[in-house]
Amino acid sequence: VQPPEKPLQAEEWDKLREDFQAPEVFEEVMLNSMIRCNSPIDVAKSLLTHVAKRKGDVAYNVLVKYLTLCVQQGRVSEVRDVYDIMKARFKILESGAYSLLIKGLSNSDHWRMALTLLEEVKKIMIPSRTCYECCIKAASRHQDFKLAFELYDEMLAQDVVPTLNVLQSFFDFSRGMKGAELQKELFGILLYLRDNQIYPHKTFMRSIRLWFESIPGGNWRGRLTKIKESGQCPVCDHQLEDSNLTEEEYSNLSQRIIKDVIHGTDTFRKTSPQEFEAFQTFVENRLPFDIVIDGLNVSHIKTRKLQCENLLDAVNCLAKENTRLLVLGRKHMLMNTSNWKREIMKEMQNKADFFFAENISEDDAFLLYATLRSGKHCKFVTRDFLRDHKACLSDSLTRHLFRKWQRGHQVAFSAEGRSIQFLVSFPAAPAFRYDCVVQTTGDTWHIPYKDVFEEKYSYQVPRKWLCIQQK
Amino acid sequence: MQSANVLLRKIVRSSMLPLAAQHGMKKDLFPLSRTLSLSLHLKQDKLCEPSEKVDLDEWKKVMKSGLQEEVSEMVSEPKELSSLAAARETLEMWRLAGRAVPENITEDQLKTFMECPSKSAKKKYLKYLHLKELYKKNSKRKTDEKRERRLEEQDEASKPEESRKSSFLCLWSSTMDKAYNWRAAQSMIFGQPLVFDMSYEKEMSVREVTNTVRQIALSEGCNRRSLEPFHIHLCNFKDDSLYHREFVKHYREAWGKLLITVTDKCYTEIFPKDKLIYLTADSPKVMKTFEHDKIYIVGSMVDKSIKTGVSLARAKRLGLETAALPLEKYLLWSRGAKNLTLDQMMHILLTLKDTADWKKALEFVPKRKYCGFVNKPVKELKKTLDLINTLRLGKGREEVGKQFAKNYSKKYKLK
Secondary structure: OOOOOOOOOHHHHHHHHHHOOOHHHHHHHHHHHHHHHOOOHHHHHHHHHHHHHHHOOOOHHHHHHHHHHHHHOOOHHHHHHHHHHHHHHOOOOOHHHHHHHHHHHHOOOOHHHHHHHHHHHHHHOOOOHHHHHHHHHHHHHOOOHHHHHHHHHHHHHOOOOOOHHHHHHHHHHOOOOOOHHHHHHHHHHHHHHHHOOOOOEHHHHHHHHHHHHHOOOOOEEEEEEEOOOOOEOOOOOOEOOEOOOOHHHHHHHHHHHHHHHHHOOOHHHOOOHHHHHHHHHHHHHHOOOOEEEEHHHHOOOOOOOOHHHHHHHHHHHHOOOOOOEEEEEEHHHHHOOOOOOHHHHHHHHHHOEEEEEOOOOOHHHHHHHHHHHHOOOOEEEOOOOOHHHHHHOOOHHHHHHHHHHHHHHEEEEEOOOOOOEEEEEOOOOOOOOEOOOOEEOOOEEEEEEEOOOOOOOOOOOOOEEEEEEEO | OHHHHHHHHHHHHHOOOOHHHHOOOOOOOOOHHHHHHHHHHHHHHHHHOOOOOOOOOHHHHHHHHOHHHHHHHHHOOOOOOOHHHHHHHHHHHHHHOOOOOOOOOOHHHHHHHHHOOOHHHHHHHHHHHHHHHHHHHHHHHHHHHHHHHHHHHHHHOOOOOOOOOOOOOOOHHHHHHHHHHHHHHHHHHHOOEEEEEOOOHHHOOHHHHHHHHHHHHHHHHHHHHOOOOOEEEEEOOOOOOHHHHHHHHHHHHHHHHOOOEEOOOOHHHHOOHHHEEEEOOOOOOEOOOOOOOOEEEEEOOOOOOOOOOHHHHHHHHHOOEEEEOOHHHHEEEOOOOOOOOHHHHHHHHHHHHHHOOHHHHHHHOOHHHEEEEOOOOHHHHHHHHHHHHHHHHOHHHHHHHHHHHHHHHHHHHHO
16 A cells, blocks of 8 residues: 555545455554655654544554654654653563664664663563664763673673674774773674674774774774785785694594584484494504595586596596595495496505495595594595584584684585696685684784675685784 | 746746745746745645644544553552563563464463573464464364354254164264274284384474374374274383373373383384384385385384484484385475375375285375376486487587578578
């Protein structure tokens, strides 16, 4: 329905209502379309008056819709009126109305009221992140940073993920402010980005840069740059953190992979204890490998060729002097079928070590184990994203570790033309010798960022950096 | 000049709003367009005003006036609410806001609601209750209508011809029950065993366990009604388990009288291992025929979160043979998981046992999951499909292209 352009008389509303197919929901539908068209508030008022006269009451959902319209147009006094009416009418409100009120009031001089409302919400449930966002923004707009950070900490403590907007607003509003405490808090936000591998977008990055440069007496200077392949920053010649995991992280990851991915809830789901044990002794006797190949994955590079030929190409391409290869496969590969010729298999077995798992076992788990067990230099070849295995890891910290390790150690391949190109790091980007996260050395900060509307897959990392250094 | 002035004044006066003229537009005449646009603007403003005096804030007065009595009532109530009552209040507000929330909610349900770990879990649970309530209401309305209709009919067709002769007493359902029970009892002595493996309670949520029990009850029902029932075994059945509680809830007193074997032993303890076949959709082996001397095991698990390989892992651990239904072989699968409900499994197995006809048996696979039956083996079908594709994409395209070019080039050349 098209909402009218000017307030209507009761009779006119009546007529419209009668013409509507479902008169019971007429008000709702009408208000919805008013919200959509951003109609003048007076029109909505006239509708409410009509409803009030007809029924002697305005239903809660209609009130909420009206409130939405008021908030949308920033009518603060109207929002307050509606709040007074609601408060008198109902003992408590529900979350939708609360968040609307908070949104409406936090942008006005009555922003303190939004905070009391937030307290009320907390009594019922955990407030949504937009509620927090509004309150935090209001507080920092009024330079009450203590309150803003209290709310922020509370939000994190409740596992509510802050929006990038909130984080950005901290930098925006504290531009040019002095104070060691404030600075520490903002550095804390940057470290939060680091810990969660969040990349700020361009405008956020600009806010960070402006804040740094505005610190009185800080002498910070920011430059946009791209990091060299060696991991050196062209601006300050600083070497970025390398992408290797620390010893502790590495052993932690290996253990978690064995525990969560291979064994999981039931070792029999992916393999069997006997098989895994056999595999372990097999690997221990031949350590260390340089490259571990997922045989079945590689054998499907080119559909025109026989699968064993594909694998042979891969092995020939990767086998160089003193490179120790391990190929993982399944027992059916030994059956001398049309796709798997016995002679070719024999030839390959001279060049690389082979382990054949049971046909119903999952070879990916073995791939991960063998690579991790061989040490940090070892890489693995597969086109699989290994998402299902990453999902088996129980906490996000280990998943981040896994992703980082995967970036540094997975080798993908491209099969353009006749030859197979290997040692293209996963996924088709130059090998990252440096770690792509927010990082600091105290007097420098390096912050990767992405363009605002850049479509970035979760496995890709941004290439642009903000380098900030203190003179 | 003067004449032009007069003319303009006339225009201005004749326009809808004398206002513009009053504002002394006489003096400067050249911004005519401005005047006009101004007047237009004013006109709109005028229209926007509630010309016939609608009091726009009247609804507020109404709302506030209605309040007085209620406020006085509310004052006497204690201010602090218990958490349960508060939750109830919130639910009420959600209902008013038009969310999918049940009208009535019991204390237990409220507690379950509050124990939900996340907001989305809460929402889901409420929606479930809401739908359940709607469903109940509808069915109640229907039965009421039916009863009324029946009463009316009875009134109409009241007395005539009461005495109908019949050689049978009208005791259908209880006689049938006796017959069914007789058959079930026979199956307990001579029948082929069918095992439900009840060891998946830990893998399931409460809802899933409830659904499982329901499905088993359905399977038991259709088994009892069949000509030659299986001897149902519920193995690995713990007495104080959630399964047990749900079964008692479902069957009430009849639970003790069911003609099935319930045991806490594992099937491997009861039957020889080489006779057992674990049916699971993840099995690499495909069932070819139904074997009458084997004992089939069905995992009693409803898995809504798609935990693949759970039952296969179990069979592997115990070293049992596994098998999957030949769904791909006989059906052109379209969508949905290949795991079927327990009662569908029961229907299929019963049909296989009686007729050994796969087509008939697989009629019980839900229609939405497949497009149709395959009359040729899938391999052959695939071959022809491949052939068609290569023809269409490979040579075919070239040829068509050539012909196309020929035809058109001719035409163009001619022109």
